[in-house]
Amino acid sequence: DVKVTQSSRYLVKRTGEKVFLECVQDMDHENMFWYRQDPGLGLRLIYFSYDVKMKEKGDIPEGYSVSREKKERFSLILESASTNQTSMYLCASNSLPLNYGYTFGSGTRLTVV
Amino acid sequence: RKEVEQDPGPFNVPEGATVAFNCTYSNSASQSFFWYRQDCRKEPKLLMSVYSSGNEDGRFTAQLNRASQYISLLIRDSKLSDSATYLCAVIPMNSGGYQKVTFGTGTKLQVIP
Numbered sequence: 304d305v306k307v308t309q310s311s312r313y314l315v316k317r318t319g320e321k322v323f324l325e326c327v328q329d330m331d332h333e334n335m336f337w338y339r340q341d342p343g344l345g346l347r348l349i350y351f352s353y354d355v356k357m358k359e360k361g362d363i364p365e366g367y368s369v370s371r372e373k374k375e376r377f378s379l380i381l382e383s384a385s386t387n388q389t390s391m392y393l394c395a396s397n398s399l400p401l402n403y404g405y406t407f408g409s410g411t412r413l414t415v416v
Numbered sequence: 417r418k419e420v421e422q423d424p425g426p427f428n429v430p431e432g433a434t435v436a437f438n439c440t441y442s443n444s445a446s447q448s449f450f451w452y453r454q455d456c457r458k459e460p461k462l463l464m465s466v467y468s469s470g471n472e473d474g475r476f477t478a479q480l481n482r483a484s485q486y487i488s489l490l491i492r493d494s495k496l497s498d499s500a501t502y503l504c505a506v507i508p509m510n511s512g513g514y515q516k517v518t519f520g521t522g523t524k525l526q527v528i529p
Contacts, residue, residue: 336517343424345521346460346503361516393459404450404505405517407459 306330309394309408316415322381324411326394334397335377336405337361337369339390346393352377384415417442420506422520430528433494437523439504440486448507449487451478453500454522460503463489494527501525 310325328335336351338361348361350369358369366388370378377396381388391412395405421440429435441449449466464471466478466487477490487506491498501522508516 343521346519348516351516404452404462404465405460407461410459412457 307394307396307406307408309392309411311411312409314411314413316381316384316413318385318415320381320384320415322384322413322415324379324381324392324394324413326377326379326396326408327375328377328394328396328406329375330396330398330406331374332396332398332406333374335371336395337367337377337379338393338395339363340393340410341390349379381413384413386415389413389415419443419518420504420520422502422504422523424521425524426526427523428526428528429494431494431496433527434490434492435494435525436488436490437502437525438486438488439506439520439523440484441504441506441518442485443506443508444482444485446485446506446508449478449480450505450517451476451487451489452503452505452519454503455500460519463502491525494525496527496529499525499527 307328334353337349338346340346352358352371368380393410394408397405451463452460453463454460466480470479475492479488501524503522504520505517
């Protein structure tokens with residue numbers, strides 16, 4: 304089975320801290336994605352990458368950046384954490400053809416205090 | 417109008433009942449459709465793809481209605497373990513080397529003993 308692993312299940316950070324969320328997939332997928340999920344708002348795409356060193360903004364990129372130095376790893380960076388970035392963060396990956404859908408990591412619940 | 421819309425529910429149904437959810441999408445050029453299941457505080461997991469001719473997997477049946485721009489999920493003989501939130505996902509016509517998925521906010525199902 305494809306596995307997408309997120310480094311932390313729960314994180315608590317202080318306002319203004321730089322936060323790194325790591326995601327690793329083991330199936331040689333080209334595409335990787337970062338979403339955040341909030342009650343009533345559903346899954347919102349932050350950034351995605353379709354190749355090493357490539358990145359594209361999603362629907363809500365403000366306050367975030369990403370890094371993809373290796374095909375299997377996609378990192379989400381909160382440059383200066385704020386309380387409105389408290390959320391569940393989900394990493395996903397897939398490969399073309401897309402008919403197989405996404406595989407998600409188990410998520411990181413981030414609380415910014 | 418949202419790209420993808422779902423009734424949030426909750427749908428409270430007795431064990432053994434049949435229940436159906438719809439998901440409407442606004443982009444008529446959408447090409448791929450999926451249903452995901454998400455348990456409380458867990459990541460979404462792919463339940464099934466939705467094919468043009470409709471498809472079935474055990475007690476689950478997915479249908480696509482392109483004319484009215486919606487997909488549906490029918491669950492027969494509901495089990496307590498079917499209690500979860502069901503997310504629909506839609507992929508627009510491919511415009512590059514990647515495909516970005518838009519998710520609905522989910523429909524909550526509670527199966528009651």
